[in-house]
Amino acid sequence: MKQKRFFLSEQEIPNKWYNIQVDMPNKPEPMLDPVTRKPVTVDDLSQIFCRECSKQELNFTDRWIEIPEEVQEMYKFYRSTPLVRAYGLEKALGTKSHIYFKNESVSPVGSHKLNSALAQAWYCKNEGITNVTTETGAGQWGTALSYAAQLFGMNAAVYQVKVSYEQKPYRRSMMQVFGAQVTPSPSMSTRAGKNILTNDPNNMGSLGTAISEAVELARMTPEKCKYTLGSTMSHVSLHQTVIGLEAEKQMEMAGEYPDEIIACFGGGSNFSGIAFPFMRHNFSGKTNTLFFAAEPTSCPKITRGIMAYDYGDVAGYTPLIKMYTLGHNFMPANIHAGGLRYHGAGSVVSQLAADGFMKGIDINQIEAFDAGTLFARTEGIVPAPESCHAIAATIQRAKHWDEAGESKVLLFNLTGHGLIDMASYDQYLQGNLVNYSISQQDIDNFTKDL
Numbered sequence: 176m177k178q179k180r181f182f183l184s185e186q187e188i189p190n191k192w193y194n195i196q197v198d199m200p201n202k203p204e205p206m207l208d209p210v211t212r213k214p215v216t217v218d219d220l221s222q223i224f225c226r227e228c229s230k231q232e233l234n235f236t237d238r239w240i241e242i243p244e245e246v247q248e249m250y251k252f253y254r255s256t257p258l259v260r261a262y263g264l265e266k267a268l269g270t271k272s273h274i275y276f277k278n279e280s281v282s283p284v285g286s287h288k289l290n291s292a293l294a295q296a297w298y299c300k301n302e303g304i305t306n307v308t309t310e311t312g313a314g315q316w317g318t319a320l321s322y323a324a325q326l327f328g329m330n331a332a333v334y335q336v337k338v339s340y341e342q343k344p345y346r347r348s349m350m351q352v353f354g355a356q357v358t359p360s361p362s363m364s365t366r367a368g369k370n371i372l373t374n375d376p377n378n379m380g381s382l383g384t385a386i387s388e389a390v391e392l393a394r395m396t397p398e399k400c401k402y403t404l405g406s407t408m409s410h411v412s413l414h415q416t417v418i419g420l421e422a423e424k425q426m427e428m429a430g431e432y433p434d435e436i437i438a439c440f441g442g443g444s445n446f447s448g449i450a451f452p453f454m455r456h457n458f459s460g461k462t463n464t465l466f467f468a469a470e471p472t473s474c475p476k477i478t479r480g481i482m483a484y485d486y487g488d489v490a491g492y493t494p495l496i497k498m499y500t501l502g503h504n505f506m507p508a509n510i511h512a513g514g515l516r517y518h519g520a521g522s523v524v525s526q527l528a529a530d531g532f533m534k535g536i537d538i539n540q541i542e543a544f545d546a547g548t549l550f551a552r553t554e555g556i557v558p559a560p561e562s563c564h565a566i567a568a569t570i571q572r573a574k575h576w577d578e579a580g581e582s583k584v585l586l587f588n589l590t591g592h593g594l595i596d597m598a599s600y601d602q603y604l605q606g607n608l609v610n611y612s613i614s615q616q617d618i619d620n621f622t623k624d625l
């Protein structure tokens with residue numbers, strides 16, 4: 176029997192993250208201060224983020240960044256995550272291609288988000304911070320941060336998008352089990368929340384509203400409370416590169432090199448994590464790997480968004496970021512069940528997409544759950560709805576190569592398991608999901624002021 180799973184020993188787990196900002200040919204446009212419109216400095220960012228993450232955000236000089244020993248120790252509780260050859264899925268598809276996946280669902284909280292939550296929580300702790308705050312949509316980031324804060328003895332306050340707070344009560348309780356204080360957003364506890372609710376009492380929230388509230392909370396007591404973010408920022412992508420650095424070694428153990436790398440795309444952190452360590456060899460001309468970001472047809476910023484300066488949140492508290500965006504007022508359609516609803520993308524991935532180093536693939540939600548269900552039946556893991564997009568895109572690519580009569584090596588990132596998202600699977604199984612693509616008119620409306 177051929178080997179199915181590939182692991183690294185504790186000694187082989189990476190002790191440095193890879194900073195793609197050094198190697199990417201065109202650097203992203205600078206982030207701008209929302210008030211002065213001048214490029215932000217480390218000092219500006221440090222008013223909401225911890226100092227070390229602010230430095231990492233603007234680091235264009237150090238290719239490798241040491242992972243703090245305390246974080247390395249915590250990584251050892253679940254890393255390396257397995258690289259798995261998906262023989263079952265290959266067989267069900269009858270494909271000639273070889274399909275591998277990196278299984279980040281084995282982290283204690285069930286997703287890749289912990290890779291950055293541990294780093295951010297530890298840096299905050301090390302800088303004397305006692306409280307961390309953040310927003311969460313589907314709940315994975317809030318869960319990861321709650322656990323990481325608990326590990327390092329800090330308080331976590333999480334603003335959870337109201338619609339998810341109500342539809343996913345187990346996410347909320349999980350965060351509470353880890354000791355976090357969870358508030359549905361928009362709430363009356365901040366000025367931003369009050370403004371939204373005054374205009375629209377039934378507002379069910381979005382990541383943009385929750386970010387505004389969390390940032391405002393951090394700004395009330397900047398000396399003891401910092402804001403943390405689970406995606407889009409360069410320092411988050413940096414922390415996630417542990418995924419791709421491991422995968423590089425594991426693919427070597429499998430004796431293959433990926434022709435194509437596929438990841439689902441919300442704000443870009445897991446995509447960056449698995450892709451960047453491989454992409455650096457494309458920059459140097461050594462390889463020609465293709466990179467695909469799988470996004471939902473209901474929130475397609477890479478394929479249909481515009482490249483423009485935009486805020487990360489509804490209230491306009493965050494720096495202006497040059498990125499692919501559907502506009503900070505974007506509201507995901509209520510019928511969308513699969514996560515990945517953020518309106519923007521990181522500045523680095525946006526620049527890389529603009530320069531042709533990666534492509535978007537839009538997946539509609541029934542296709543995503545079809546793929547996730549096939550994967551569950553053949554590989555035994557119920558994937559997170561977000562991850563289903565990557566699986567669906569991988570299946571598309573395998574079929575594409577079968578039609579062309581070629582066999583390729585495909586690697587995708589399994590970002591999380593879906594065991595707390597069974598309500599979405601229920602909707603799918605009962606036939607209550609419909610496909611939905613955002614209309615061009617809606618995109619034009621959301622982006623008209625950018």
Ligand SMILES: *Cc1c(COP(=O)(O)O)cnc(C)c1O
Nearest residue numbers: 315406441442443444445561591
């Ligand atoms: C948050 C999340 C994503 C999307 O976020 P990215 O920053 O785009 O990676 C994907 N899958 C899971 C399981 C998540 O929790």
